[in-house]
Amino acid sequence: MQRKPTVRYLSKNMKHDYSCMLGEVVVLAIKNDNEKIKEFIPEIESYIYKRNCEISRKWQLYFCFWILLSFALIGIFIYNSNWLTTNIDTSDSGYKKDVLFSAFGALGATLSILLKSGTVCYDCEAGKMLNFLEVVSKLFASVICSFIIITLYEIDLIFTTLKSIENQAACIIIMCIIAGFSERLVPSIMSKFVIKNIKED
Secondary structure (H helix, E strand, C coil): CCCCHHHHHHCCHHHHHHHHHHHHHHHHHHCCCHHHHHHHHHHHHHHHHHHHHHHHHHHHHHHHHHHHHHHHHHHHHHHHHHHHHHCCCCCCHHHHHHHHHHHHHHHHHHHHHHHHHCEEECCCCHHHHHHHHHHHHHHHHHHHHHHHHHHHHHHHCCHHHHHHHHCCHHHHHHHHHHHHHHHHHHCCHHHECCCCCCCCC
């Protein structure tokens, strides 16, 4: 149990607590108290399991927020960049709106990941890189989905009745955020590393 790969990702305090728990088992073994050992071992396994889930969630949320911040900064840069709008052959206002509304798709994906983070437990032994790729794939899928929604809306294939509403921009923002939840349809590259689906009480 001391050599479990998860242990290397624990914080200093967590490693100390885990070592103390294992030390308690050693003491019980010296005393030949096998009954208490059988009761204590599941508690230690539960402790390391919960830390495993927490570490993976922390990584995914950390990556998610930083990528979302990057999208926001890029969106703001493109929206305010005169060079891009003068050098790209496209409608000035339309191009800026597409970029901005697509960023709301990433926001929707972030909300989706936050909502389901407490119900799915990935194994942190998969490593940071796989967790990073998982988040990137979902956020980019949500941005693409938002862009498709915007394009279909602009060519009057969907939600044509919304064009008569005064606050069209607010409606499109809501649509893009909802489109961000499509990240749940993207096959998970970490599906083989799911430890357990946790049901909320």
